[in-house]
Amino acid sequence: MMSLGAVTFAFPWILTALAILPLVWLLLRVTPPAARRLTFPAIRLLFGMVSNEKSSARTPWWLMLMRLSCITLIIIALADPVLNQRQSMRQSPLVVVVDDGWAAASTWPERQAALVRLLESAVRYTRPVILATTAPADAGAQNPLSFGSASDALAVARALEAKSWSTDRQSALQRLQDANPRPPAESVWLTDGVASDTDIEMAAWLQRLGRLTVLTSTTAAGPIALGPAERVPDSNGNTIEVTVRRPASESAVPMISNIIALDQAGRTVARAEANFDAGTAVTSARFVVPTELGNLMTQLIVENESSAASVFLLDDRWTRRPVGIVSANPDGIVTPLLEDGFYATQALLPYADVHAGTIVELLERNLAMIILASGNRVTSPEVALLEPWLHRGGVLIRFAGATLDGNVDPLLPVRLRGGGRTFGGTMSWTEPVGMATFPDDSPFAGLAVPDDVLVSTQVLAEPSAGLSQRTWARLEDGTPLVTAERRDSGWIVLFHVTATPNWSTLPLSGVMVDMLRRILDLSRGVEEATSVLPQGLSAREILSGTGQLIVPPPTVVAIDRDDIADPDLGPTYPPGYYGSGDTKIAINLGPSIGPIVGQGRWPSDVTVTGFESVAAERTLKPWLLFFALALFVIDFMISLFLRGITPQLPLARVGAATASIALLILIASPHHALGADAIDPAVIDAVLETRLAYIRTGRQDIDQLSAQGLGALTKVLAARTSAVMATPADINPETDELFPYPVVYWRITPEQTPPSEKAAQHINDYLGRGGMIVFDAPNQVGANANDDGQQVSQALNNVLARLNVPPLVQIPETHVLHRSFYLLPDLPGRFTGAPVYVERGSITTDGVSSIIIGSHDWAAAWARDSRGLPLYPAVPSGERQREWSYRFGVNLVMYALTGNYKADQVHLPAIMQRLTQ
């Protein structure tokens, strides 16, 4: 073992072979180089000449140098030099302690890389290795530690992942002590930087074995933990405050962490900053978001952190709060507008999960707010149920009613006077009273007071000292409209009017919605009463060590409902979502972590360095051999050259070979070169000349009919209008592009099958981009082969079911189709009299219908044979009707080509009248 700077030799005695170099040099020197052969015509003149110095021809010095360095390289390579070898006790056993808890997750890649480099070096020297991980491994019995081969440890290290729970160094130390390694052994501890009580003990124990090196991250600022979070009552909406912690250390610098709220799909919903002051380890971040946005939040994460503790999962308690509405009608809202729970239900539906039922039923589930809309008194068993709920943070909203006369039950915020108060009744002089501005200290502060809210009847509170503090809303005359009282964590809120418009117009007003929402925001959400949960909650999704939600492995067992409040997070119960069905409980790692303290003090003779100090050992042998081989090849070629043997490989031939290889590569990848831009020639044809098109139905006679009909129509168009078109095209929506065609004719046959997904996609694209399709589904007797008109209609329905068909309307008399070229009273084909449907006022296509549906068999009326004679009789009016059908065809094409500008003609009479005046 010998070291030269960063290079260490495994077999240094081989280097003694370098001593033969002078010998080689001498040998090379005395051996003349091989003579170069040269044909020379004037050799006669040379005969008899002898050079003066016999041994004058020598190997050139540079060639000798090259050969010597080649030999040197080989000798050095055989000595197996290694670069950056760790200066360590090479032959001694190695004890590696790795922190793989949540705190290590953020720096896991570098930690693992350092670990792998360390073990690779151990493999090279076949050192026995103990690899101890401090976080409890996956559930199951921990195998006792013992010295194993380094390559086994390397395999374990490569597969090692950070865990989503804390480390347990105490038990790791215990296991190490059980292994009882015999000194001397070198120890390396890859720590996560979070202190524990066992640190000093462990370091001391490891030092007793031999040298201890502690590797820690020098770059990362330390792990950040999120949680616990709580909902802060705030009149402005939904505020969530989350505690953010970092390792405590005197030298902590000010730092800003970004906390991001994500929705179900992982999109950023909101963003907040957590400001750590110098030296502090705990701060908080506030999310102030509207309720609707707040309802979307599913987790909070720390930006640029990837540990289980940097994720705070939000469950149902944080999002849509469940509201129960107790209505007089136990069956819920049966008759709208009259039912007393109706208005509150309508107000809260967009913002909360609204449930209806009796108090007993409602309290079986977890509710944030209960509204007693009926105004009835609460019976004492119900009070017994409600009070614990209120203590846990429930919000109870009560409305007055005819039976709420005086202090009928204890769940009232203020003392009420017996008998109500009525304004503006038949027998009264007073007028109904409006609302006053909301007091500044009320949750309703800032809401605009509408002047159309008039209260005609109310219940009155007994005047008392605390009444004004408890009043959240007043009438103009100062009497309370809404009063509230705190009961432990919960609230009781009383509206002094009914929940129906009987007593006031408040339930009809928008301010009622805002008021209920403000109260809803007030509710913190109620902790799930553990009693309503199932006994065992299985894991739905768990957090991986990097803070990703993953499917739980089978080792994760169901958690007992009693353990939810303070779970023992570990391989058995990793953080994540638990529950099944409707229940989804988030169990977070952050709140369960005790104080986080940065590791600071180490015993004096412990080496503490960063992960990067474990540089990758690099064996130089292959490189040296490679260079030696290269030198050998160069030397060989030079000797060839010196002997006058030059390889016959002209540059031109090399160039040609390169070119042909390049060509081969080009040919081998034809998709890159040619395939990409190939355009269907049919599309080019269609784009170059405007033409009509029809959908190929698959039935020979019908396709021929369509072709003949559109062909004849094309001729008529060319003769009568300026629309000169090319021969109609037949297209298959499955494979062909539709977009070049202004109008597509689709004759529906009884056998027509609905278009495939791809075809439907093509057609929908075409329609959506301004295309027009004429569906012709004649169901008259004689229009189809077997008189199966019914089937034609059915086939049409099947086709339309696959397409994006806009709302249709029977074509009005004034539609542009009636006047785009000819003025037409109706739109006959071979038949007439059946309704024609068009789109009802399309917005995207400027009112031009993308679909025309009829059953007049237009193509049959238009069709002519090669001699120009009509093929099918038009019924009932014969040739006159055929002429009208051509006129319809002309109008149709004009409509497709020019759109609805002829619709302006409806204004023509008015314009003419104005012009003539």
Next chain:
Amino acid sequence: MTSSAQVLQHNAEQAASTLPPLLINANRVAATVSLGSHGRRRAGPGDTFWQFRQYSQSDPAYMIDWRQSAKFDHVFVREREWDASQTAALWCDCSPSMAFRSSKKVPTKSERASVIGLALASLMISGGERVRLLGFEPSASSGRLALIQMAHNLERAITDQPASTVPVAQASLPRHISVVLISDFLFPIEEAESALSSFTGQASSGHLLQILDPAEESLPYRGRIRFQGMENEGSLLIERTEDVRKDYIGKMAEHRASLAALTDRLGWSFSVHHTDKPPHTALAALHMRMAEER
């Protein structure tokens, strides 16, 4: 004709095209140039006007120049100059040793020799002279067809690389020919002497053009080299080539001096051309010397 022969001919004609049409004894009148032959500077058969002389009894009547006679009291006869074309015998060495070139930047010696020889032939034939290619079957000796045949023969000779044999005079050759020998003349001087002497009876003049590769001139090699002859001379190992360079250059100069002495004795010309130089200079010099001779 093979395409390479075409190429060779094309190259040769291109080299020739930069010179005025070569005519032996070019100090004759320009009109004879168009005929392609040169007069004998005495009256005889030919097309070119030579002189008027007074009619004598022996002259046929058709020779009287009536226009001239009308100007004077005497009757004059128009005499024309006696035209005659000359034959040149050309030899381009295509032996294996001529197939040498020291680098790819220069042509082989036999290529260069053929180009110069053929260019000379092209100039001469376009001037109406006759050219015979020594070492081949006698064939057409004037006209474009002869040029084409010569290119063909030379092309084949470059490929076949016949053994180096210095041509000797043949009975079939006409008298008073010009002999042009193009070779590296690296064979023993005795061989050259005997060959050249055989021409003395027949040739009125002779020209030697020695074609050498620059490497043959300077021996630019270094180090331990095993030299290999190209015509079965055997091989030779030299430990340090740079040491013998000086001797080699001296020996080459000696060889050349003896060649020059030989040609001087015969009254022939001798010049050296290196393949790294353009062929025009050698061709022009050769042409000059051929034109100067009478």
